[in-house]
Amino acid sequence: MRKIIDLIYKKYKVENIDFRKAPIRIVATYVLFGCFWILFSDRILSMVVVNRDLYMNIQTFKGWFFVFFTAIILYRLILNDFLKINELNTDLLNKKMESKKNLILIEEKNIELERAMNVTNDFFMLITKILKNNHVDDEMLLREVFKIAFSLVKESNFGSAYIVENGKIRYIESIGFHMESLKSLEVSVDKFEFAFNHIKIRNNPEYNIKRRLSDDEYEEYSNKNIKIKQSIYVGISNDDNLYGGFSLDIGADEGVEFSDESIHNLEAFQQLVNGFYKIKKVNDQKNLVQRDIVHSFISALELHDEYTKGHSEAVASYSLKIGELLNLDDSQLNDLYWAATVHDIGKIIIPSSTLNKPDRLTKEEYELVKKHTQIGYDILSKADTLREVSKYVLLHHERWDGTGYPMGLKGDEIPLISQIICVADSWHAMTSDRTYKRKITKEEGIEELKNNRGTQFSPKIVDVFLEII
Numbered sequence: 001m002r003k004i005i006d007l008i009y010k011k012y013k014v015e016n017i018d019f020r021k022a023p024i025r026i027v028a029t030y031v032l033f034g035c036f037w038i039l040f041s042d043r044i045l046s047m048v049v050v051n052r053d054l055y056m057n058i059q060t061f062k063g064w065f066f067v068f069f070t071a072i073i074l075y076r077l078i079l080n081d082f083l084k085i086n087e088l089n090t091d092l093l094n095k096k097m098e099s100k101k102n103l104i105l106i107e108e109k110n111i112e113l114e115r116a117m118n119v120t121n122d123f124f125m126l127i128t129k130i131l132k133n134n135h136v137d138d139e140m141l142l143r144e145v146f147k148i149a150f151s152l153v154k155e156s157n158f159g160s161a162y163i164v165e166n167g168k169i170r171y172i173e174s175i176g177f178h179m180e181s182l183k184s185l186e187v188s189v190d191k192f193e194f195a196f197n198h199i200k201i202r203n204n205p206e207y208n209i210k211r212r213l214s215d216d217e218y219e220e221y222s223n224k225n226i227k228i229k230q231s232i233y234v235g236i237s238n239d240d241n242l243y244g245g246f247s248l249d250i251g252a253d254e255g256v257e258f259s260d261e262s263i264h265n266l267e268a269f270q271q272l273v274n275g276f277y278k279i280k281k282v283n284d285q286k287n288l289v290q291r292d293i294v295h296s297f298i299s300a301l302e303l304h305d306e307y308t309k310g311h312s313e314a315v316a317s318y319s320l321k322i323g324e325l326l327n328l329d330d331s332q333l334n335d336l337y338w339a340a341t342v343h344d345i346g347k348i349i350i351p352s353s354t355l356n357k358p359d360r361l362t363k364e365e366y367e368l369v370k371k372h373t374q375i376g377y378d379i380l381s382k383a384d385t386l387r388e389v390s391k392y393v394l395l396h397h398e399r400w401d402g403t404g405y406p407m408g409l410k411g412d413e414i415p416l417i418s419q420i421i422c423v424a425d426s427w428h429a430m431t432s433d434r435t436y437k438r439k440i441t442k443e444e445g446i447e448e449l450k451n452n453r454g455t456q457f458s459p460k461i462v463d464v465f466l467e468i469i
Helices: 002-011 022-048 052-131 138-152 179-183 206-211 215-224 260-304 311-325 330-341 345-349 363-370 372-380 384-394 416-430 442-451 459-468
Strands: 158-165 168-175 200-203 228-238 241-251
Touching: 022 052, 138 158, 138 168, 138 228, 138 241, 138 260, 168 179, 179 215, 206 215, 228 260, 311 330, 311 416, 311 459, 330 384, 330 416, 345 372, 363 372, 372 384, 384 416, 416 442, 416 459, 442 459
Parallel strands: none
Antiparallel strands: 158 168, 158 241, 200 228, 228 241
């Protein structure tokens, strides 16, 4: 505010106005005029008026003339300063209003900046999942992309996302629309609005909506949804294959339209999404090949070890349930799934006669079987995509009290994923028939877990697993 006042003073040359001296100036003018009047009025009057009678009459009214003339002078002096002060005050008020408008503009820009940062952060997290080779299915990806785009375009107050299945559109998410009415629609891709490498903008798109629906479908749709003033259609594609997309819409009652900035941002966003979607498809194919290779190994192991049949899938299923209750993130759950699935892969090197022996193993045979964790680690650590889970396979037979193998780790020295697999593996082993022993009942298995809680098993993992079973 001090700066604003200084600017006003400079603009109107207020530096020449000293408001503390203004009253002194007015009083001094009055005193000087009064003194001049007292000293010179009689002399001037006698020089001008010769007639004595007229002179005496004028003398009678001389005081009134003094009052009248001084009043005029004082009025002009005070009015001049008042007008300057009023002008300054008006300009100061205008500057304050301008400052308020600037503050509002700054707040709006801050809100836009915060929204842009949130959008960037959400998109960064999504592409990080893809680049880290975590499993993100098409539907989840399109939902997340739609939500990010809706946040990116401030004018939109309605929107919907869809996925393409068997040449038809299936709606998976909406904002502002009646979702059930959208789900009931059957629209083929060739009647749908989208573009592979750019966005489409439609004003008053109701005609296009009606054109691609039957009369009954449009009637149900229009009864449950508001009319749209303007729409932007965005397709998510890989070359000429449409996988899905979304539309952002402005209601008919709104007084805004999509700005050039929003359109430009959305075009750039579409190019980014399509680029990362291609990466996702490459990762999906890579994961599919990895899954096929792993399951081929598991199938070979099942032929090699009769007990292993179905065991890996069961341990993986139990492990994931435990991990979900522990609120592990997607990356940890992915590692947990693969580690649990391949935890016994090292047994493929152990002789089949030893693994399928109907009698209890000798000490030498048991020591040989124990090597399957190290063998599994040696196999998996040489594969780029499975190197991270190899350490969990190595340590899934460690015990909470430190008497396990191969390293004798104790307590939380054992990785959490290995702790989980240990409980899931032991549970399925106890409750399944094996060549050298019969399975135990569920109740007996629960008692076994409780008895070994804090010795063989992690207390926390046992407590969580007991909630599942």
